Amino acid sequence: MSDTIQQAPGATVDFVDVIKDFAGQRALSGVNLSVAPGEFVALLGPSGCGKTTALRALSGLELVDGGSILIDGVDVVNVPVNKRDMGMVFQSYSLFPHLTTIENVEFGLRMRKVAASERRRRASETLELVGLSHLEGRYAHQLSGGQQQRVALARALVTRPRVLLLDEPLSALDAKVRVQLRDEIRRIQTDLGITTLFVTHDQEEALAVADRVAVMRDGNIEQIGTPEELYMSPANPFVADFVGLSNHVNAEHVGGTVTVLGTRLPLLGERQPDGPVTALIRPEDVEFAVEGIPATVVASSFLGSLRRTQVRVADGLILSIQHEVGEHPAPGDPVHIMLRGRPVSASPRV
Amino acid sequence: MTVANAPELLSGDAEASGPRRRLSGARRRRGVTKYLGLVPFALYVLLFLAVPTLIALGTGFFDGDGALTLDNVSALADPVILATFASSFWVSALTAVVGSVLGALVCYAMLGTKPDGPLRSFVSSASSVLAQFGGVMLAFAFIATIGIQGLVTILLKDTLGFDIFANGVWLYQVPGLLLPYIYFQVPLMVITFMPALEGLKPQWAEAAATLGGTRWTYWTRIAGPVLAPSFLGSLLLLFANAFSSYATAAALISQGAQIVPLQIRAALISETVLGRSNLAGALALGMIIVMVVVMTAYSFLQARTERWQQ
Amino acid sequence: MTSNAVRIGAEPGKLARRTILTVVGVVFAIPIISMMEFTFRDGLGGGYTLEHWVALFDPEQNSKYRQLFQAVQNSFVLAVVTVTIILFVLLPTMILVQLQFPKLRRVLEFICIIPITVPAIVLVVGLAPVYGIVVRVFGGSVWTLAFAYGITVLPYAYRAIQASITSVDMTTLSEAARSLGAGWLNVLWRVLLPNLRRGILAASLISVAVVLGEYTIASLLNRQNLQTALVQVSKSDPYAAVIFALLALAFVFLLLLLIGRVGSTRPGRKTT
Numbered sequence: 001m002s003d004t005i006q007q008a009p010g011a012t013v014d015f016v017d018v019i020k021d022f023a024g025q026r027a028l029s030g031v032n033l034s035v036a037p038g039e040f041v042a043l044l045g046p047s048g049c050g051k052t053t054a055l056r057a058l059s060g061l062e063l064v065d066g067g068s069i070l071i072d073g074v075d076v077v078n079v080p081v082n083k084r085d086m087g088m089v090f091q092s093y094s095l096f097p098h099l100t101t102i103e104n105v106e107f108g109l110r111m112r113k114v115a116a117s118e119r120r121r122r123a124s125e126t127l128e129l130v131g132l133s134h135l136e137g138r139y140a141h142q143l144s145g146g147q148q149q150r151v152a153l154a155r156a157l158v159t160r161p162r163v164l165l166l167d168e169p170l171s172a173l174d175a176k177v178r179v180q181l182r183d184e185i186r187r188i189q190t191d192l193g194i195t196t197l198f199v200t201h202d203q204e205e206a207l208a209v210a211d212r213v214a215v216m217r218d219g220n221i222e223q224i225g226t227p228e229e230l231y232m233s234p235a236n237p238f239v240a241d242f243v244g245l246s247n248h249v250n251a252e253h254v255g256g257t258v259t260v261l262g263t264r265l266p267l268l269g270e271r272q273p274d275g276p277v278t279a280l281i282r283p284e285d286v287e288f289a290v291e292g293i294p295a296t297v298v299a300s301s302f303l304g305s306l307r308r309t310q311v312r313v314a315d316g317l318i319l320s321i322q323h324e325v326g327e328h329p330a331p332g333d334p335v336h337i338m339l340r341g342r343p344v345s346a347s348p349r350v
Numbered sequence: 351m352t353v354a355n356a357p358e359l360l361s362g363d364a365e366a367s368g369p370r371r372r373l374s375g376a377r378r379r380r381g382v383t384k385y386l387g388l389v390p391f392a393l394y395v396l397l398f399l400a401v402p403t404l405i406a407l408g409t410g411f412f413d414g415d416g417a418l419t420l421d422n423v424s425a426l427a428d429p430v431i432l433a434t435f436a437s438s439f440w441v442s443a444l445t446a447v448v449g450s451v452l453g454a455l456v457c458y459a460m461l462g463t464k465p466d467g468p469l470r471s472f473v474s475s476a477s478s479v480l481a482q483f484g485g486v487m488l489a490f491a492f493i494a495t496i497g498i499q500g501l502v503t504i505l506l507k508d509t510l511g512f513d514i515f516a517n518g519v520w521l522y523q524v525p526g527l528l529l530p531y532i533y534f535q536v537p538l539m540v541i542t543f544m545p546a547l548e549g550l551k552p553q554w555a556e557a558a559a560t561l562g563g564t565r566w567t568y569w570t571r572i573a574g575p576v577l578a579p580s581f582l583g584s585l586l587l588l589f590a591n592a593f594s595s596y597a598t599a600a601a602l603i604s605q606g607a608q609i610v611p612l613q614i615r616a617a618l619i620s621e622t623v624l625g626r627s628n629l630a631g632a633l634a635l636g637m638i639i640v641m642v643v644v645m646t647a648y649s650f651l652q653a654r655t656e657r658w659q660q
Numbered sequence: 661m662t663s664n665a666v667r668i669g670a671e672p673g674k675l676a677r678r679t680i681l682t683v684v685g686v687v688f689a690i691p692i693i694s695m696m697e698f699t700f701r702d703g704l705g706g707g708y709t710l711e712h713w714v715a716l717f718d719p720e721q722n723s724k725y726r727q728l729f730q731a732v733q734n735s736f737v738l739a740v741v742t743v744t745i746i747l748f749v750l751l752p753t754m755i756l757v758q759l760q761f762p763k764l765r766r767v768l769e770f771i772c773i774i775p776i777t778v779p780a781i782v783l784v785v786g787l788a789p790v791y792g793i794v795v796r797v798f799g800g801s802v803w804t805l806a807f808a809y810g811i812t813v814l815p816y817a818y819r820a821i822q823a824s825i826t827s828v829d830m831t832t833l834s835e836a837a838r839s840l841g842a843g844w845l846n847v848l849w850r851v852l853l854p855n856l857r858r859g860i861l862a863a864s865l866i867s868v869a870v871v872l873g874e875y876t877i878a879s880l881l882n883r884q885n886l887q888t889a890l891v892q893v894s895k896s897d898p899y900a901a902v903i904f905a906l907l908a909l910a911f912v913f914l915l916l917l918l919i920g921r922v923g924s925t926r927p928g929r930k931t932t
Binding site for chain 1: 551553554556557558559560561562563564567571572575576657658
Binding site: 384387388390391394395397398399401402403404405406407409452455456458459460461462463469471472473474475476478479480482483485486487488490491492494495499500501502533536550552555556558559564565566568569573590594595596597600601611614615618630631633634637638641642645 | 663665666668669670671672676677680681684688690691692693694695697698704745749750752753756757760761764771773774775776777778779780781782783784785786787788789790807808810811816866869870872873874875876879880887890891894901902905908909912913916917919920921
């Protein structure tokens with residue numbers, strides 16, 4: 001199937017010192033990002049961090065106030081939207097309501113003046129790629145949310161664009177559909193080898209699908225790396241806190257060593273002045289032990305493949321522990337916990 | 351308040367599961383009591399809407415002595431009456447078309463302005479006033495503007511030497527209705543069509559642009575087709591509005607019955623018209639038929655619009 | 661800097677917007693200006709005077725205006741009674757239907773749209789006999805016209821109130837209030853009505869506007885309201901008629917501007 005829809009190798013994308021202001025607010029403060037051909041990069045961050053602005057600047061829907069955006073080495077900041085040859089999938093409502101599914105998918109080809117029969121053939125192929133050939137004649141309001149987004153994806157891909165842009169395409173969907181669809185998007189993307197940028201605020205989603213993730217805050221990229229790098233070696237406490245779950249524990253930092261709950265752990269990340277800090281400890285880095293820090297079980301949740309248990313330690317602090325389902329602590333049980341000896345992220349405590 | 355003492359009625363089915371029991375006497379009474387709340391409105395609508403409408407529809411079938419007759423209804427085929435309907439039709443159609451095109455243009459011009467901003471508020475209020483409040487005062491306005499001593503009439507005569515009434519004073523005849531009608535059709539279009547334009551999702555324009563479309567292709571292939579049902583619906587509404595309008599015509603044309611509403615006036619004021627005594631009823635029947643056809647088409651188009659703009 | 665929507669063609673550019681609105685604005689202002697110019701005219705001889713406006717306040721000239729002032733009074737009484745009908749007959753019914761008879765909502769909506777299909781000129785044909793009875797029960801004064809006006813106003817009032825109703829989940833609110841121990845009267849007065857304030861106000865204001873502008877039924881049922889008085893007076897004193905017409909237009913414009921402001925002040929739903 002994929003040999004008939006052979007993609008030209010994906011383009012390189014470069015953001016060079018991109019600046020964007022909105023009525024006095026700086027939305028992008030000199031963003032630098034390089035995306036390799038065929039790479040899947042996720043832009044991750046809280047609302048207002050600039051991730052959607054960056055994506056829209058790349059698509060041409062927003063103009064930039066400084067810097068350049070290069071596609072295969074060519075600066076496109078002055079190229080209008082409809083000439084940039086990118087595919088874009090929006091969060092919702094983007095299907096044209098008066099056209100059938102196949103007509104929606106054909107639209108980009110129609111704009112490029114492709115002949116009718118050729119248009120139909122290619123649109124059908126692309127619809128088959130997303131598994132919706134049987135819904136060719138339906139209208140948007142007759143499709144479920146997941147189906148609509150698949151059609152939107154097909155519509156974006158049919159013209160074989162150099163870059164694929166996805167603006168929180170799964171945010172409006174049900175949880176189960178979200179997981180299914182994100183895997184499919186990833187699979188199709190890999191098959192086609194198209195360079196892809198994916199914006200999301202859901203860190204689990206970003207980590208699951210992307211080759212690299214760029215964590216953004218206030219118009220800057222805080223860190224960019226593989227999901228593992230971000231999770232294991234967060235560059236700063238913001239990234240550490242945003243990616244994955246963390247327990248916040250009061251601790252002391254002296255010369256590269258953090259003393260938390262009586263345990264001495266190496267500091268992760270750049271040098272900091274000595275003093276009181278808040279240490280970020282992952283739930284899976286806390287474990288039950290035969291002897292160690294005494295605690296009482298508060299509550300336990302069964303999450304299918306693992307368990308998360310809340311325990312209360314001496315000074316009233318509640319810690320979240322992630323563990324195998326085999327252990328089944330009940331509320332009120334006295335237990336002992338210990339911290340695994342991994343480097344820990346810490347930020348100064350005011 | 352009758353409902354105050356029956357809290358279980360709020361949840362609807364008082365008898366949820368279990369074998370169906372015959373309602374006891376008390377329960378049955380309360381079931382009926384529930385409907386008492388609707389009686390005032392039902393009675394009111396019956397007395398002042400249903401009954402008058404039925405009378406209006408029905409009197410056409412009775413003659414002056416109360417006997418059943420088709421005389422009045424057949425009068426509708428009289429050339430004079432037909433000419434009246436024709437006049438009503440072309441005035442309504444023309445003003446509807448002109449009104450809808452101009453109104454759509456104004457709506458387009460307001461696209462992108464702040465919904466709560468001063469411009470929109472002003473245009474919206476001004477449109478409401480002119481569309482729903484016109485009638486007599488519009489007649490005055492136009493007499494003051496293009497009447498024999500009207501401001502514009504005089505200006506044109508003095509500055510351009512152009513006498514608009516050189517071929518007769520048309521303001522007080524059917525053609526004189528055109529400008530005043532357009533004056534309230536355009537605002538009505540603005541009120542009814544603006545929501546449709548606002549219902550255009552920005553994602554459609556953005557998606558069209560990313561797919562290589564231009565401004566032209568957006569409007570001809572996407573916005574145009576999506577707005578078409580709503581535009582047509584509004585046009586129909588404008589037609590219905592002009593067709594049923596009475597006040598402006600009555601104020602401008604004090605004597606005469608060139609359009610259907612004026613014909614009804616003539617039939618109501620004089621005992622017999624064309625030798626028939628209940629012609630008003632027949633005319634009313636004719637009008638209602640036209641209105642029902644137009645409004646049915648309108649609601650069909652509305653449903654279409656709503657479906658696309660969930 | 662042009663906005664994004666203008667760049668991709670979804671919205672008109674500044675020039676297009678300004679041109680269209682200015683041209684249309686000027687054209688539509690002309691009749692109003694003509695009316696104003698007329699009120700300052702000093703007879704057919706040319707020249708201008710403030711006489712006609714001054715006469716409004718001059719007690720001696722008042723006899724000329726008495727008919728109009730009486731008519732204004734009539735129209736206001738009609739407006740008040742019509743609003744009363746809307747608030748005490750339509751509103752409770754709409755609330756009742758929303759809470760207890762959801763299936764009847766379509767029916768109610770249909771009923772309230774009928775007056776558009778059955779215009780005043782048709783309705784009045786059937787109203788004459790009905791009003792024969794009304795006069796026997798209530799007497800022949802003007803205020804009884806309000807019964808017919810309540811019907812004329814139905815589509816507008818219904819739409820205004822329904823917009824408020826759909827924006828508030830009345831069923832959930834009343835269930836919550838009931839579960840906290842409120843009786844129906846309290847639910848209505850403390851919970852439902854305060855949340856429907858906007859729609860109620862809009863419905864009332866638009867009803868006033870429509871009543872003030874109604875001519876057809878009043879004229880053909882031979883009663884004197886503002887509009888019929890205007891027509892009558894215009895034959896003998898056109899200046900007085902036009903002045904009152906202008907004042908009425910200005911008044912209704914302000915009323916409707918008020919509705920617009922009332923509708924726009926929405927409580928706290930700001931998106932970041």
